[in-house]
Amino acid sequence: MKNTQPKSLNKGFFLEALEKVIFDVPSRSQEIIKSRYGIAGDSPKTLEEIGMDYKITRERVRQIIKEVFRKIESKEKDDSFRQAGRKIEFTINQNSGIIKEEDILHKLAGRSTKEQNAVRFLLECLENVVSKEIEGELEKSYHTRNFDFSEWQEIKNAAKEILEIEKKVIIDEDFYGRFSKKVDSADRNKFFNFINVSREIEKNSFGKWGLSHWGEINPKVAWQRAYVILKETGKPLHFRDIAQIIDKYKLNKRKTHPQTIHNELIKNDQFVLVGRGVYALSKWGYKKGTVKDVLEEILKENERPMERDEILSRISKIRQVKKSTILINLNNFFEKVEKDKYTVRN
Structure with a gap:
């Protein structure tokens, strides 16, 4: 009825x-x-x-x-x-x-x-x-007296199994899509209403589902909160901006101190300092070290002199640094061969 x-x-x-x-x-x-x-x-x-x-x-x-x-x-x-x-x-x-x-x-x-x-x-x-x-x-x-808890547990356990297999946070459409392949006649509203009351499954501040104990769902410490922010924005950020976004999305019960974020990220291998106070995720391919160190690694890997524009393009993908800073390092520490080509000094 x-x-x-x-x-x-x-x-x-x-x-x-x-x-x-x-x-x-x-x-x-x-x-x-x-x-x-x-x-x-x-x-x-x-x-x-x-x-x-x-x-x-x-x-x-x-x-x-x-x-x-x-x-x-x-x-x-x-x-x-x-x-x-x-x-x-x-x-x-x-x-x-x-x-x-x-x-x-x-x-x-x-x-x-x-x-x-x-x-x-x-x-x-x-x-x-x-x-x-x-x-x-x-x-x-709260539920109605005739509510079927066996059905609730079946749906909740199926959803939990999907996340355990995926091992990553997931958006609504992908989550329900995977569930509908596992369960015949799966009702979308019922699926989300059921998992919404679960303590084992939660949705984070960015609208993605995961297991409640995952750091991307309930980040407990500063570096986990910073990791979520960088992953969701998809670009390097200054530690002050990271702190502000953490507070904007209420990932911390207390006001976030920028210096705490800086202190946590500088010692964590999952993050790379790619500019003055600017951090990126290591898995994005950014390199640690000074501009000179990064230039030397690029030139050694190439095993041949490289044109200036090619060097600038390569380094921009792994560090956030001014063009003038790169050129100063090239001219001071590396050998210029031919026109606008550089290599490692012998």
Whole structure:
């Protein structure tokens, strides 16, 4: 049967629905619910904190909350409660029957903390909605009671196997393309909705999928963040620019210090200093050493005198350096033969 979306709901609808379903419970119980779920304007409080506020045990707080839930269960025909439930269940069903907590809160409540906390409360009141979290495998999510977890695991494991074989980050189209070759009648939306709740598979800030423990997905240290930035931009960058882009894409919880990036990259063989403060990835073919060292290596490899323009072209592919600097090094340290040709001095 096709889902029918409820009519558009006003901002603050879930908070209003919560107020309506608890209006006839004792005032102290209302205050405890609001404190527990952060509806009163503060952050959600622990059972112990609430107990201290009301001079009762944390177990008694738990009992009061359970009593409120029991009373709400009898209100399944209440219009506000039914509308809230329909909206929540519709959102979950539109997401293939399962959705991360942070995603459903954002979709239903936007950035309003109070509204998000009201949704959290109502989610726990709905008989047909279940919360689930599996350490190391499944993010805290909500799903419908009849959700098929065996199908979820089958799809998630197939996706994980693709990444283990590829051993590199992958874009949406390639990821789904490989999956559709493995699984008959593969539904694109279901595939991405299912892997989105996995703890083992994640999408990075540049829209590419990989295993959660990979450095390109969750870079833990400075050089890993710099590696991701250089790989995604595809060109050498100054260490100050690398630091700025790291912060732009929020790859670091704290502000990135440019000097830290410079200190990490200068000692790491995966990076090459190719200009004044400018770094490239070693695998791009850039060479370490001074301009003189690089020129000498090029000329020795060639085993014959090389024309100036040919030298300039070759060195530009492996170092970022001014033309004048190259010419000064050629004239000072190498032998000029014929017109505009150079070789290594004997």
